[in-house]
Amino acid sequence: xxxxxxxxxxxxxxxxxxxxxxxxxxxxxxxxxxxxxxxxxxxxxxxxxxxxxxxxxxxxxxxxxxxxxxxxxxxxxxxxxxxxxxxxxxxxxxxxxxxxxxxxxxxxxxxxxxxxxxxxxxxxxxxxxxxxxxxxxxxxxxxxxxxxxxxxxxxxxxxxxxxxxxxxxxxxxxxxxxxxxxxxxxxxxxxxxxxxxxxxxxxxxxxxxxxxxxxxxxxxxxxxxxxxxxxxxxxxxxxxxxxxxxxxxxxxxxxxxxxxxxxxxxxxxxxxxxxxxx
Amino acid sequence: xxxxxxxxxxxxxxxxxxxxxxxxxxxxxxxxxxxxxxxxxxxxxxxxxxxxxxxxxxxxxxxxxxxxxxxxxxxxxxxxxxxxxxxxxxxxxxxxxxxxxxxxxxxxxxxxxxxxxxxxxxxxxxxxxxxxxxxxxxxxxxxxxxxxxxxxxxxxxxxxxxxxxxxxxxxxxxxxxxxxxxxxxxxxxxxxxxxxxxxxxxxxxxxxxxxxxxxxxxxxxxxxxxxxxxxxxxxxxxxxxxxxxxxxxxxxxxxxxxxxxxxxxxxxxxxxxxxxxx
Numbered sequence: 246x247x248x249x250x251x252x253x254x255x256x257x258x259x260x261x262x263x264x265x266x267x268x269x270x271x272x273x274x275x276x277x278x279x280x281x282x283x284x285x286x287x288x289x290x291x292x293x294x295x296x297x298x299x300x301x302x303x304x305x306x307x308x309x310x311x312x313x314x315x316x317x318x319x320x321x322x323x324x325x326x327x328x329x330x331x332x333x334x335x336x337x338x339x340x341x342x343x344x345x346x347x348x349x350x351x352x353x354x355x356x357x358x359x360x361x362x363x364x365x366x367x368x369x370x371x372x373x374x375x376x377x378x379x380x381x382x383x384x385x386x387x388x389x390x391x392x393x394x395x396x397x398x399x400x401x402x403x404x405x406x407x408x409x410x411x412x413x414x415x416x417x418x419x420x421x422x423x424x425x426x427x428x429x430x431x432x433x434x435x436x437x438x439x440x441x442x443x444x445x446x447x448x449x450x451x452x453x454x455x456x457x458x459x460x461x462x463x464x465x466x467x468x469x470x471x472x473x474x475x476x477x478x479x480x481x482x483x484x485x486x487x488x489x490x491x492x493x494x495x496x497x498x499x500x501x502x503x504x505x506x507x508x509x510x511x512x513x514x515x516x517x518x519x520x521x522x523x
Numbered sequence: 524x525x526x527x528x529x530x531x532x533x534x535x536x537x538x539x540x541x542x543x544x545x546x547x548x549x550x551x552x553x554x555x556x557x558x559x560x561x562x563x564x565x566x567x568x569x570x571x572x573x574x575x576x577x578x579x580x581x582x583x584x585x586x587x588x589x590x591x592x593x594x595x596x597x598x599x600x601x602x603x604x605x606x607x608x609x610x611x612x613x614x615x616x617x618x619x620x621x622x623x624x625x626x627x628x629x630x631x632x633x634x635x636x637x638x639x640x641x642x643x644x645x646x647x648x649x650x651x652x653x654x655x656x657x658x659x660x661x662x663x664x665x666x667x668x669x670x671x672x673x674x675x676x677x678x679x680x681x682x683x684x685x686x687x688x689x690x691x692x693x694x695x696x697x698x699x700x701x702x703x704x705x706x707x708x709x710x711x712x713x714x715x716x717x718x719x720x721x722x723x724x725x726x727x728x729x730x731x732x733x734x735x736x737x738x739x740x741x742x743x744x745x746x747x748x749x750x751x752x753x754x755x756x757x758x759x760x761x762x763x764x765x766x767x768x769x770x771x772x773x774x775x776x777x778x779x780x781x782x783x784x785x786x787x788x789x790x791x792x793x794x795x796x797x798x799x800x801x
Contacts, residue, residue, distance in 0.1 A: 278557055281557075285789075286560070286561070286789050286790055287789065287790055287791060287792060289558075289560070289561065290558065290561060293554060293557050293558055294554075296553075296557070297550045297553065297554050300549070300550055300553060301546050301549075301550050304545075304546050304549060304550075305546065308542060343535070343538070343539075345535055345538070345539040346539070346542065348539075349539050349542060349543045349546065350546075352543070353543070353546060353547065353550070367791070367792070370791070396532070396535075504792075
């Protein structure tokens with residue numbers, strides 16, 4: 246949906262933050278594909294999945310961008326160059342701004358994010374399968390249960406679906422912190438540290454979504470709240486997908502070097518001996 | 524075609540499910556191309572064909588999306604923020620919504636889906652050729668015979684062409700369950716299990732199409748039936764093409780590992796002995 250009227254700077258803020266997210270997703274998508282040769286084959290699947298997450302998000306940000314651009318039209322006196330402050334943007338027709346794209350995006354990308362987190366650890370097939378069978382259905386359930394609340398204007402309905410959606414979210418956190426930790430004992434120390442960073446990033450960014458969800462619940466539905474929600478969602482998406490994907494790449498690199506010393510030598514030898522010897 | 528009027532949530536549902544299908548096809552197309560190195564060369568042809576199926580479907584969903592978006596226009600009083608429920612969407616002109624794209628898509632993708640199913644098994648050339656010579660013409664015939672019924676508004680005509688189209692469909696099921704099973708004795712147990720999953724997925728998803736075909740036959744032609752048909756076709760397409768393609772990839776991986784132990788080691792070595800031994 247979207248509010249009826251935005252002032253010049255509010256419109257520009259939403260416009261630019263959506264474009265920022267689109268550019269970030271697109272660049273991270275290509276980056277993660279072209280660096281596959283920088284990790285051992287067994288870690289490439291995790292990179293490909295991370296790239297797909299960014300591709301899917303780039304597609305949806307492209308749609309969100311077009312939807313936002315098409316939903317509002319500038320009104321006001323004078324030319325925009327001279328009278329920016331007198332301008333405002335109003336919803337051009339009944340259609341409004343489609344936020345359904347965000348849900349479709351999460352439905353596809355959130356299970357994939359959990360998949361790549363488990364894939365990059367190259368755990369024993371048994372352990373890997375057990376973790377995925379818990380995490381993937383729980384994440385899909387979390388998104389699906391949030392949707393009926395998101396499209397409802399009734400605060401009671403929002404509250405009920407929001408609370409139901411929180412149950413699988415808490416279960417995911419339990420699996421990631423308790424069950425996954427048990428499988429981490431054989432991992433190199435640096436990888437354990439990175440995995441912890443990954444989990445905290447996930448908690449911090451996924452935490453933005455319920456907060457944005459609760460904003461209308463608190464009776465705040467102004468243009469400012471709308472802008473805040475768009476900025477919050479977009480920045481959370483960039484962190485949860487691009488930064489997350491880059492951390493996956495970092496872990497894949499570290500594990501590749503730990504697995505194969507000659508690969509590490511070829512990839513990161515700091516100062517060739519022929520240079521330092523002279 | 525399409526019904527004359529949709530309410531706000533019906534329009535949004537069709538819009539979002541078509542976009543969901545497009546995003547899924549696009550991501551699976553790229554994924555299946557970039558993971559070619561994750562299987563032995565002899566299985567890559569099956570992956571490429573699966574990728575082409577998703578590309579062709581992505582193209583048609585892009586067309587379907589644009590056709591749907593162009594076919595309807597919002598009407599209703601009040602602003603969307605305050606009166607979503609009072610809004611509706613009506614067909615903007617006589618052209619309506621072009622569903623012909625779906626038939627063109629199936630005519631191309633259904634034979635290819637059967638081709639990739641046979642290709643990934645790496646059967647003896649003789650057996651492979653014999654299966655393809657039965658499956659491919661039967662699948663093309665099935666789609667072609669369904670079309671005159673789909674575009675007819677006469678229930679008698681729909682019934683006759685629908686029944687004719689069912690004959691090659693049953694023949695395909697016969698070839699897949701009876702003839703293909705005879706060639707499966709030499710396959711690894713896990714591959715036989717996966718092939719069974721593949722066949723059941725094919726039966727379950729292809730079964731959606733005749734059901735959707737029969738809906739107008741039963742005299743149900745409301746906005747709700749239209750929305751149900753679009754959602755049903757889209758989800759069936761995502762399962763029959765994306766999930767099917769990913770299962771083909773899974774089989775190709777398992778067969779690669781069974782064929783070549785050193786490849787398996789390089790691809791899925793769980794925990795290097797140098798780390799766990801210390």
